[in-house]
Amino acid sequence: MQLETIKTPSLILDINRMKRNAEQMTARAKNLNVALRPHVKTHRCLEIAKLQTQGNTGGIMVSTLSEAHFFANNGFSDITYGVPIERGKFDEAIALSKTIDRFAVLSDDAETVELLNKTANRENAKLDVFVKIDVGYHRCGIEPDTAEAFEIPNKISDSSNLNFAGILTHAGHSYLADSPEKLLKVAQQERDLMRNLAEELRGKGLNVPTVSIGSTPTMSAINNLDGITEFRCGNYIFYDAFQATLGSCSFSDCALTVLAAVVHRDSERRKVVVDAGAIALSKDRGAVALDANCGYGRVYDLAGNDLNLRVESLSQEHGEIHVSDAQVFDNLKVGSRVRILANHSCLTALQHSHYHVLDDGKIVERWEINRGW
Amino acid sequence: MQLETIKTPSLILDINRMKRNAEQMTARAKNLNVALRPHVKTHRCLEIAKLQTQGNTGGIMVSTLSEAHFFANNGFSDITYGVPIERGKFDEAIALSKTIDRFAVLSDDAETVELLNKTANRENAKLDVFVKIDVGYHRCGIEPDTAEAFEIPNKISDSSNLNFAGILTHAGHSYLADSPEKLLKVAQQERDLMRNLAEELRGKGLNVPTVSIGSTPTMSAINNLDGITEFRCGNYIFYDAFQATLGSCSFSDCALTVLAAVVHRDSERRKVVVDAGAIALSKDRGAVALDANCGYGRVYDLAGNDLNLRVESLSQEHGEIHVSDAQVFDNLKVGSRVRILANHSCLTALQHSHYHVLDDGKIVERWEINRGW
Known part of the structure; x- marks a missing residue:
């Protein structure tokens, strides 16, 4: 089949550019000494997820439970669900967690943590829960300098059927940076706030296995990720006009x-x-x-x-x-x-x-x- | 199932409001003495198309050939495809036209008409072709006061394997009208330009079976459609925040x-x-x-x-x-x-x-x- 004759409109994926993007981000994560967890919401495609996890840990991030099912059913065994969990999704998330090695969810809400623990207890399940942190995007998450940033990790850690998986953020405000300097500043702020919070939590006796950050623009800007264990980004696999205009x-x-x-x-x-x-x-x-x-x-x-x-x-x-x-x-x-x-x-x-x-x-x-x- | 428990996000259709919208538009078309051809691109759903064609001729308008196949395979036998046809879609359109009573396409391009006729001839098919007219939206179509507005209908009419189906417009600029007076003016202009063009074409000896206009806002504004034979609109079946703000x-x-x-x-x-x-x-x-x-x-x-x-x-x-x-x-x-x-x-x-x-x-x-x- 050729571009001259296939039906329009159609989605065309340049496989060589995509492979190059995948390889470059994998190399970048290795250089920065962080685990790369690709956000597969960008493509929601099995072949692409396989390709972009090559040379990484195999872990992926999803934005819907439908994606989680799809990738779990196709051999992916380490999945984080990236939208804060709410009670309407408890049963499905718990059922899913029983089918793979590790299914992690996010929360920034004390009442939700309590309810989730009760449901997990009733279902005889143990669920990994990240605390979502707000490093300046102000979409979701707890700000790192508030009492909640300690209380909710503690609440999870103390819950009978939840594991505290660590802290996680998305510096989505990186998309608003209108110069390389401002973008670097967002990326540094993302790293520093998360590293410091992890240290404070550890100082108070909490185990913080994962410190997870990420966005395609900040990953393109940063050159030192000491204290960070995991980087998530999704758009890089394709990029787009927005990312090119932004300089990613x-x-x-x-x-x-x-x-x-x-x-x-x-x-x-x-x-x-x-x-x-x-x-x-x-x-x-x-x-x-x-x-x-x-x-x-x-x-x-x-x-x-x-x-x-x-x-x-x-x-x-x-x-x-x-x-x-x-x-x-x-x-x-x-x-x-x-x-x-x-x-x-x-x-x-x-x-x-x-x-x-x-x-x-x-x-x-x-x-x-x-x-x- | 209940709203309190089904999975989110989900699309919720209030069937009683939808039925009322369908009935009111059907009654309106009857009062205005025009055939109503619903644009099913709004919903692309069999049950809804059946409901909104009740009491009308059964004819529908689609925006993709996928829709045309879907509705043709499910009992709809009079379908107009609403995006101007281009050569990449000739074979599929011609194959489709052989499966139902009437499949009509649009064109406003002389070269396309010639190529379509050649292909239809080779495939031993006869296709209904509307000429798309621009009554002020300036997206597609020929302006009614230009030489092409006569030449292209004539060219279709003279083609061995094409039937001239009539003239058709969509007053999409009705969505920009910021007062009821301006909206009425757009609706009247749509009607008058099309009625006059049809009369001129007939005066030159052309048969103009259908004079087709339509948009949900203009249909809500107009009270006299003399000279128009068909009205097409789609959004009215659901309406939305835009239409309510506009006053439709x-x-x-x-x-x-x-x-x-x-x-x-x-x-x-x-x-x-x-x-x-x-x-x-x-x-x-x-x-x-x-x-x-x-x-x-x-x-x-x-x-x-x-x-x-x-x-x-x-x-x-x-x-x-x-x-x-x-x-x-x-x-x-x-x-x-x-x-x-x-x-x-x-x-x-x-x-x-x-x-x-x-x-x-x-x-x-x-x-x-x-x-x-």
Whole structure:
């Protein structure tokens, strides 16, 4: 199968770029002396998870229990579930924990810890629980300088059916850093706050097996991770327009594009419309703060040459692209094909059911995506 | 099954509201003396398409060939494919056209019409082709006052293996109307331009069987459709926060919500995080021009009472909600459940694999969603 003939829109995965991204992050984790736990929510694909765990411990991070089941059923035996657990998911999480070597959940809520322990006790299960720490993103987690940052680890540690697995954070505010200096500062803050908290907890007699941090931008910025045991990141496997704009990678590292066909052209407005809309690309607006004109994705030709165009607006199945260059416009007749590098590859990938794997200009495999919750 | 216990996030469809929306639009089309062709891209669900075509001609509109196959395989025999056709989809469209009574495609491109005719000739097929007209949205279509608006219908009509099905438009700029007066003006313009063009084409000897217009907002605004034969709209079956803000419906007409659980609460920032992120809600920003604070959805309790909260930010599986009211915040403990009315129900629905059908507070059925291309 070839890019010229497969159905549009389709998700195209450049396998060589992806392998290079995986190898480079694995090497980076080794150099920094941390275990790499890839966040598979970016792709939710068995073949990719196998590839990116090669040379690492085999542990993965997931964002849904559906992913946890899927990867557990396919040989992954060390899984952390990355959204704070709540009571509606206790039974499923406990059942899952009995099927693999290690299933860890997160909490930052005292009442939830108590209820989880009661349920685990009733089910005769023992569950690993991380305490989620907020190092400045302010999405979830406990701030490290509060009383709770000691109380909740203690509560877990004292619970009959829970193991305190350690502390874990995600410096999501790294995506807001608009300079390399600011990004490095976020990465250092993430490391320092977590290292210090772990030391304080140990000083109070608690065992803190894992100190886990991570985001693709901070992993690209930091050069010393002393005191950290585990690094989690996900987007790096594909990267995307947002990461390249942010400086985590170059545009030539981005491995995932959406193949689309021109379905309309408007000579008066110098505009074409492609058959990749919000359902094919996702409506993530990307790095608007860094690039006000980023639109919903960058447009390449089939060989991967940058056409210097953006998808400016999206409806369900239509994407609009203005084309000022006369020669480029002339080439973009109805039926022509382009490849769109989306702003946010994680959300784009999960709009689709499968990847078309591209190797040396040809589609060589089809890899399925696990979707849903 | 009940809202208190089913897995989150889940798509919840209020069947009574949906039935009322379907009945009201059917009655409206009858009063206006036009055939109603529902756009099933909003839901991509067999049960819903059956329900909304009751009392109408049975014809539907789709946005992908995957939908066309799905509905053709399930008894729908009159289908229009609503994205302009391009050569990569000719073979599939022609094969499809042979399986049902009537499969119509759109074009606004002379070269595409020629190529389609050649392919249809080679395949010994005859295909219905609409000409897409631009009445002011400027996404796709030919403007009615240009030479092409006559040339392309003629070209189709003269083609050995194509039938000229008529003219068709979508006044998508109705979504930008920020007052009832402006909305009515868009609706009248849509009607008048299409009626006049049809008359001109007929005056030149062309048969124009169908004059097809439509969008949910214009259908809610217009009271006279003389000269129009068919009306297409899709969103009305569910409505959403965008449509209610625009005035196409009231908030109590909105039939689709996402059930979510609180996974984190932050007393200092008076914030909760729910387990419905971009993958559950879609990142459509909705009626920002009309309501700068619309966020990514409105928050209701399980009984459907408005909590006067918005989902302010979304990551893949997390949605953040600020809660200023002390009593509401106190009720939203980790594990509590809410229902989120998304900005754009079409995009939200297609993030999920199925609907949970809610009748009188209980989940009574599960209906599957056809996804992909």
